[in-house]
């Protein structure tokens with residue numbers, strides 16, 4: 001195994017990587033959680049060919065690095081200024097502030113969050129309240145949708161609460177029969193929201209994450225593993 005450190009320039013970006021030469025047929029590129037890029041290449045492959053291949057994957061490499069760097073974090077310290085991107089149900093909307101002394105409102109239109117208010121210090125609160133309102137409507141609606149599949153097990157429909165969690169998407173309180181969802185779920189899509197609801201509803205029958213729990217979850221949410229991975233990408 002021969003190891004060397006290499007770099008290529010791609011646009012404004014410099015991609016540094018560790019090159020490992022080994023007996024193999026194809027080239028592989030790996031981005032590690034440390035953000036280091038590791039390239040494994042066949043022993044005889046010319047360096048130019050390796051560079052060319054890495055250039056074709058440059059976008060992917062930078063996306064992977066952003067992912068590990070937690071750039072998809074919801075709390076990326078938004079400034080609540082025009083032009084900034086905010087998420088709602090898995091889609092990105094750009095903030096547009098309209099100074100209006102009479103009305104306070106938040107509207108979604110053509111890819112924009114249009115926020116009318118008299119001074120831009122109000123944007124953050126207006127947006128927070130808007131998310132809260134939408135979350136309670138959408139989560140309630142999705143709970144009804146998911147609970148339809150669980151009614152047959154003879155359980156009572158849980159009450160729904162919403163709060164901000166730092167490290168989880170949802171929880172279930174058995175003694176109070178309450179499902180609590182993370183408000184930030186409103187920034188993901190309905191598939192993700194339903195997955196978290198199916199997970200918590202499965203806890204109504206099985207409190208622990210045992211085999212029966214996962215069998216029940218899988219019955220109602222077949223691709224839960226890939227949805228869970230997607231949610232992990234949001235990196236709370």
Ligand SMILES: [Zn+2]
Nearest residue numbers: 199200203209
């Ligand atoms: Zn659980």
